[in-house]
Amino acid sequence: MNREILKFLLLVVVILLLPLAIHEGYLLNVLVFVGIHTMLALALNLLLGYAGQISLGQAGFFGLGAYISGILTATHGINPWLAMVIAAVVVTFMAFLVGFPILKLKGHYLAMATLGLGIIIYIVFNEAVDHTGGPSGLSGIPNLSLAGITFDSDLKNYYLIWTMTLISMGLALNLVHSRIGRALRAIHDSEVAARVMGVNARLLKVQIFALSAGLSAIAGSLYAHTLTFVAPASFGFNFSVELVTMVIIGGLASIYGSLLGAALLTMLPELLRAFQDYDIIVYGLLLVVMTMYMPGGLVKGVPRLFNLLRTKLKRSSTANA
Amino acid sequence: MKKLLLPITTFLLVSAWAVTCFANATPIKIGALFSVTGPPSFLGEPERNTAKMVVDEINAKGGIKGRKIDLVVYDTQGDATKAVQAANRLIKEDKVVAIIGPSTTGESMAVIPVVEKEGIPLISCAAGSKISDPVKKWVFKTAQNDGLAVTKIYEYLNKKKISKVAILTVSDGFGSSGREQLKANAAAFGIQVVVDDTYGPKDTDMTSQLTKIRGSQAQAIICWGTNPGPAVIAKNVKQLGIKLPLFMSHGVSSKKFIELAGDAAEGIMLPSGRVIVSDVLPASDKQKKSLMAFVKDYQNHYKAEGDHFGGHAWDAVMLLKGAIERGGGDTPAAIRDQLEKTTNFAGIGGIFNYTAADHAGLTKDAFVLVEIKNKDWALVK
Amino acid sequence: MELSDQIAQYLVSGLSTGAIYALIGIGFAIIYNATEIINFAQGELVMLGGMFSLFFLNAMHLPLPAAVLLAVAATTGAGVLFERLTIRPLKSPTPLALVIITIGGSILIRGIAMMVWGKDTHAIPAFSGSEPLSIGAATILPQHLWIFALTAIAIIANKLFFQYSITGKAMRACAANRRAAGLVGIDVKKMVLFSFAISASLGSLAGIIVAPLTMTSYDVGIMLGLKGFCAAIIGGLSGGVGTVLGGLLLGVLESLGAGLVSSGYKDAIAFIILLLILFIRPQGLFSRAQSERV
Numbered sequence: 001m002n003r004e005i006l007k008f009l010l011l012v013v014v015i016l017l018l019p020l021a022i023h024e025g026y027l028l029n030v031l032v033f034v035g036i037h038t039m040l041a042l043a044l045n046l047l048l049g050y051a052g053q054i055s056l057g058q059a060g061f062f063g064l065g066a067y068i069s070g071i072l073t074a075t076h077g078i079n080p081w082l083a084m085v086i087a088a089v090v091v092t093f094m095a096f097l098v099g100f101p102i103l104k105l106k107g108h109y110l111a112m113a114t115l116g117l118g119i120i121i122y123i124v125f126n127e128a129v130d131h132t133g134g135p136s137g138l139s140g141i142p143n144l145s146l147a148g149i150t151f152d153s154d155l156k157n158y159y160l161i162w163t164m165t166l167i168s169m170g171l172a173l174n175l176v177h178s179r180i181g182r183a184l185r186a187i188h189d190s191e192v193a194a195r196v197m198g199v200n201a202r203l204l205k206v207q208i209f210a211l212s213a214g215l216s217a218i219a220g221s222l223y224a225h226t227l228t229f230v231a232p233a234s235f236g237f238n239f240s241v242e243l244v245t246m247v248i249i250g251g252l253a254s255i256y257g258s259l260l261g262a263a264l265l266t267m268l269p270e271l272l273r274a275f276q277d278y279d280i281i282v283y284g285l286l287l288v289v290m291t292m293y294m295p296g297g298l299v300k301g302v303p304r305l306f307n308l309l310r311t312k313l314k315r316s317s318t319a320n321a
Numbered sequence: 322m323k324k325l326l327l328p329i330t331t332f333l334l335v336s337a338w339a340v341t342c343f344a345n346a347t348p349i350k351i352g353a354l355f356s357v358t359g360p361p362s363f364l365g366e367p368e369r370n371t372a373k374m375v376v377d378e379i380n381a382k383g384g385i386k387g388r389k390i391d392l393v394v395y396d397t398q399g400d401a402t403k404a405v406q407a408a409n410r411l412i413k414e415d416k417v418v419a420i421i422g423p424s425t426t427g428e429s430m431a432v433i434p435v436v437e438k439e440g441i442p443l444i445s446c447a448a449g450s451k452i453s454d455p456v457k458k459w460v461f462k463t464a465q466n467d468g469l470a471v472t473k474i475y476e477y478l479n480k481k482k483i484s485k486v487a488i489l490t491v492s493d494g495f496g497s498s499g500r501e502q503l504k505a506n507a508a509a510f511g512i513q514v515v516v517d518d519t520y521g522p523k524d525t526d527m528t529s530q531l532t533k534i535r536g537s538q539a540q541a542i543i544c545w546g547t548n549p550g551p552a553v554i555a556k557n558v559k560q561l562g563i564k565l566p567l568f569m570s571h572g573v574s575s576k577k578f579i580e581l582a583g584d585a586a587e588g589i590m591l592p593s594g595r596v597i598v599s600d601v602l603p604a605s606d607k608q609k610k611s612l613m614a615f616v617k618d619y620q621n622h623y624k625a626e627g628d629h630f631g632g633h634a635w636d637a638v639m640l641l642k643g644a645i646e647r648g649g650g651d652t653p654a655a656i657r658d659q660l661e662k663t664t665n666f667a668g669i670g671g672i673f674n675y676t677a678a679d680h681a682g683l684t685k686d687a688f689v690l691v692e693i694k695n696k697d698w699a700l701v702k
Numbered sequence: 703m704e705l706s707d708q709i710a711q712y713l714v715s716g717l718s719t720g721a722i723y724a725l726i727g728i729g730f731a732i733i734y735n736a737t738e739i740i741n742f743a744q745g746e747l748v749m750l751g752g753m754f755s756l757f758f759l760n761a762m763h764l765p766l767p768a769a770v771l772l773a774v775a776a777t778t779g780a781g782v783l784f785e786r787l788t789i790r791p792l793k794s795p796t797p798l799a800l801v802i803i804t805i806g807g808s809i810l811i812r813g814i815a816m817m818v819w820g821k822d823t824h825a826i827p828a829f830s831g832s833e834p835l836s837i838g839a840a841t842i843l844p845q846h847l848w849i850f851a852l853t854a855i856a857i858i859a860n861k862l863f864f865q866y867s868i869t870g871k872a873m874r875a876c877a878a879n880r881r882a883a884g885l886v887g888i889d890v891k892k893m894v895l896f897s898f899a900i901s902a903s904l905g906s907l908a909g910i911i912v913a914p915l916t917m918t919s920y921d922v923g924i925m926l927g928l929k930g931f932c933a934a935i936i937g938g939l940s941g942g943v944g945t946v947l948g949g950l951l952l953g954v955l956e957s958l959g960a961g962l963v964s965s966g967y968k969d970a971i972a973f974i975i976l977l978l979i980l981f982i983r984p985q986g987l988f989s990r991a992q993s994e995r996v
Contacts, residue, residue: 026414029406054798101981107797108740112931113980116973119928123973126492127519127966134497136427136449137401139434152438154409229431231401237924241805248802269403280358281813287806288788291799362821492966519966523925525916528715529961529968532708549823549917556915560834560843561711581825581917584832 004177008170011256015162019155028154030267032226035161036219037262039168041246042255043215048244049252050176051208052188053103054111056240057118061213063125063235064091065220067132070141070230075131080144084221088214095213099206118240125232137231144225157226164222168215172255184208185253245283249290251297260298348391349384349651351376351641352411354422354432355446355634359399360493360522363548363577364424367631368446369394371615372421374622375638385645397423401431408432412439418653421637422446424630427494433460442657444640446633448571449498453681461660461680463636463670465594467495468502469685470571473592474543475510477690477701483566487516487539489530489554491546499545499570515539520550528557535563547572552581559585566590571688575628579696590701592688594629594670598698607667615669632669639668707839712957714840720953721853724937724946725908726930728860729901731939735877736897739800743784743808744905745927746815750777751906752918753815756824766829774906780811781902785895808923815920828914845914852911856904857946863900864942873897925969932976938986947988 022028044058068087072078078086102113125132132138143152144160151160175181186194187201195201224230242265250261268282294301353372356365376392384390393415395407404423411417412435419442423429426449433452436443436459445452445462448470452462478486488503490496496519507514516537518530531554534542542565544554551573558567567589569578574593579586595602599612615635619627643666644659645651663682666673671687690701726748733741754773758764764772788803789795829848834841864870875883876893884890909918909926916922929952937948952972959971979986 026410029409029413033402033406048798052798054801056801102977105980105984108801109935109980109984111797111801112740112935113977115928116932116976116980120970120973120977123967123970127964127970129497135492136451136494136497137430139430227402227405227431228434229401229405231427231431233400233427234402241809244802244805281810281817284806284808284810284813288803288810291802291806292788292792295799358816358821366821521966521969523922524968525912525922526715526719526957529712529957530965532711532715533961536705536708549919552823552825553916556832559832561841562834577822581823583825 004173007256008173011169011259012166015166016159019158028158030270032154032157032161034263034266035158035165036223036226037243037246037266038259039165039219039222040216040243041250041258041262042165042168042172043212043219044243045247045250045252045255045258046172046175046184047208047212048247049254049257050181050184050188051205053205053209054107055114055209055212056111056237056244057114057116057121058212058216058243059235059237059239060118060121061091061095061216062220062223062239063121063230063232064094065217066224066230066235067125067138067220068217069221070138070224071131073142073225074138074140080142080221080225081146084218087221088217091217092210092214096206096210099209100202103202103205103209115237115240119237122232122236125235132232135232137229139229141224141228141230143228144222151225161222161226164218168218169255169259176253176255180204188253245287247297249286249297251299251301252295254297254299257297257299264298348389349645350391350393350415350417351638352408352415352417352420353392353394353634354397354404354407354411354420354424354428355394356399356424356428357394357396359397361399361425364446364630365396365399365422367628368422368424368634370623371619371627371631371634372638374618375635378618379638379642385642388651393417397428399425399428401428404428405431405435408435412436412441417441418651419444419641419656421634421641425494426452426498429460429462433457436460441653442660444637444660446630446637448495450502450681451498453679456678456680459657461640461675461682463640463668463673463682464633465571465670465683465687466502466681467499467570468506469683470592470688471499471502471506472510472685473688473690474568474590475506475512476685477590478512478541479510481566483540484511485513485515485538485540487518487534487537487542488514489516489518489520489527489534489542489544489546491522491550492519493522493546495570495572496546499572503543503545520546520554522546522550524550525553526557527554528561531557531561531563534565535561539565541566541568543568543570545570545572548575548577549581552578552585555582555585555589571629574691575630576626579693586693586696588693590690590692593691593698594632594687595689596627596629596632596669598689598691598700601698601700607672608669611667612669629670636666636668636670636673640666640673708961709958710838711840712961713954714837714842714846716954716957717950718842718846718849718953719957720933720950721849722908722912722926722949723929723933723952724949725853725856725904726926727933727937727945727949728857729905729908730931730934731945732860732873732904733897733901734934734939736873737789737876737894739789739795740804740931741898741901742801742804742927742931743811744901744930745923745925746808746811747777747781747902747905747923748909748926748930749815749918749920749923750780750811751909752826752913752922753819753909753920754906755910755913756826756918757819759826760824766827770910773910774903777906777909778899778902781898781905782895784811785898789894789898790891808927812920812923819920821920823917823919825917826913829911832914843915845911849911852907853946856907857943860900860904861942869893869896929972932972934986935976935984936979936987938988940986940988944986944988948986951987 047053065087069083072083073080183199191201246261246265251257355369376390380389397404421444426447429445429447429452443460448464448467450466450468490500516534520527544551569591571593602609616627644656647659663675671683673682675682691698692701729744754776755769758769758772828845830844872888873893933949933952938944960968
């Protein structure tokens, strides 16, 4: 357990010191988004990796958080922090209610149901023009401010976002190492067996679903205040798929995997700028190849590959010796 | 020591010369945000092609005041978030002095706070009136305001004594902006919008909406969208046997629409930039020369017809060129000030006159009303 | 114009759209029945049908019937390739892995189509002219008649195949219990391949016959696939009449919703119905409930 704490503290230190090593303002901007995506990937991983429930509609909760915060602050002038709390509470409650019927489903049916939910939310963003600004989006969302500091630059947003992200990672690590975390994994392996052993599977699944939604909503609020603008296009099915890809690539049921996956997939388009038109192909290829050959994601796959190479080298060297 | 004196001196002289050469020839960095892929790629691709073509031509002739233009293009995929990220990258990493694009209204609105804060002039290629209304210090646009297109149609309707219209708009940035303008301008022309319906960008059947319109009191139908939706609507109208006059927006002012709609395109009217009828314009038209040159160039370069959308990028680059040439330096602030002083620039989209209060620069004469006759464009008198 | 006339038009338009959904839904059902996989790439197979026929018509100037046949063949080939390369070698076919792979596959196919054919929308000539025909107070195009006819033929052929041919029965056996089917000597892997092939041909047929009406481009597959899946869920994944009714019902409800309620929320209607069905009667309106072994 101590090793875990050390690992986490090391991460915190690295994240806090990273901006000092970066001179490019733009990279800092990308890292801000990595932070937001990490929070989202984390939320999804709890649901998908640990509890084993497929959700293809996470972008919907992300968007709800962003829009509720955006509308409350830009149109109604409510304090941004209060708006964030309201958004998180509303979305969590909503997810809790919807969760009961939805999580009765399993496998593809659950996937389709969450997909449908996500798309319905997206359509509402697009059509409720009077409230959301419709397809052209909602602008004029104020930056967050605390104790006199307004978070309007990349550096300030970096620290704000990553503080929140690290807190959520810490809480998540705590959760998965606790009794609840073990119960989740039990449900993943066999829901019936878990039930037989006394786990209230149904309630727990809904609770995790709601928690995941609430966390995504907070990420959404942060996104809205960082960008000062939200548009429906960012919250569609494509982004839900992107989030699932992050979790798959980074590693299911791995908190650090969420970070890895989010970082890779947020920075990949920057690296792939040379292949601008074709990044969609790389995307699909990654999904397919990773699922086929490295189902545990990079977090598990890379060490395994490493070990494989090491044993192969050892064997050949002992053979030669 | 004496042996080294000559090589050292030569080296110093050469480097000094190289440095001065370099200093004179530092390129002017201009950024571009276009949605080359993604749903608005029909905008971004011709825009990027045109921008590259014009920049290459300018550089071939020696650049602006002896300095070449370095055009840095980023594909935003029609995503506002990516547009903002790319804008940040252009300003902070590539250190551009001006940005042209983005291609859509939504992305432009997202990028505006960024350029306003960083103080970099932006020339948007998107149509939404709200980009330049209210006026923002650093933001200009070359695409004609959709409000102007609407007034062109409404004027015509007034002439034909039509007062009740049905509007069918696509539920994306372009369509919703057009819808706003259609509703906002109706009263001023004594026009009543009796049906206000929408359709999705990927919808394949609009007979339901059109059936509703057929059953209403509408005397004309105005459809506001970009391919392929309007082509489907044109076909649906023919299928349902609706005989009302059908108007489209400048979003379909390309031969592609006629190709997609086939026979159903006959008789449809729409406002368009002059570029698609450049060959039938009278010689006295002030834009004719630029238009013909653009169409010919694009055809030579890309083996395709230069269209309305590529024209927005042409105008943006040429306006920047003019602003830098007119002196005052090449800092973002100087460029912005000179842009504001642009007068009578005969571009592809129209004749531009920017002022401190008007960063859109065009009047309704930027549009002509055309009718599709025999699978080609004809000017409506 | 009378409301009843309007409704007649909504019904007719809805039925023709629904027929397409039905065809696509049957494609989903076939693969599901043989393999328990929901192939999220089904929509892309529909798209490929349209794009291939475009290619054979325009680039190779073949007559329409030849182009249609070749397009179906080419798409079937693509479907088979997809199964071979991605589904078959899968080591741990958990539902999650399958969902992800088919989604990834659909993105990949779409990307390749975009690379090969570009992003433009293309028109395909109607099979037999485009003069509207009247049915009472409603009008349809000849292409709609083609859609109804071909869908009906496909469904009947499908039913006959699964009911009466040995291969069809073998595939149904695989769906009922894979291991038992293997034990009685059925080559399960081959049946899986067949299911993908048949699904691909049906899907491509849907894409081809609807393309003259809706035009085709590299991304028509997304929504069509989703709606087809909704049809399959609403009607039940039986692959028979139930699925077809599901598709028709979806098309009609969508059409009525767009005309009478709100055109903007039309797509939401399809998904709300999907959610309601999943909540209340997940096996579909026209299927029997399934039980799961624990």
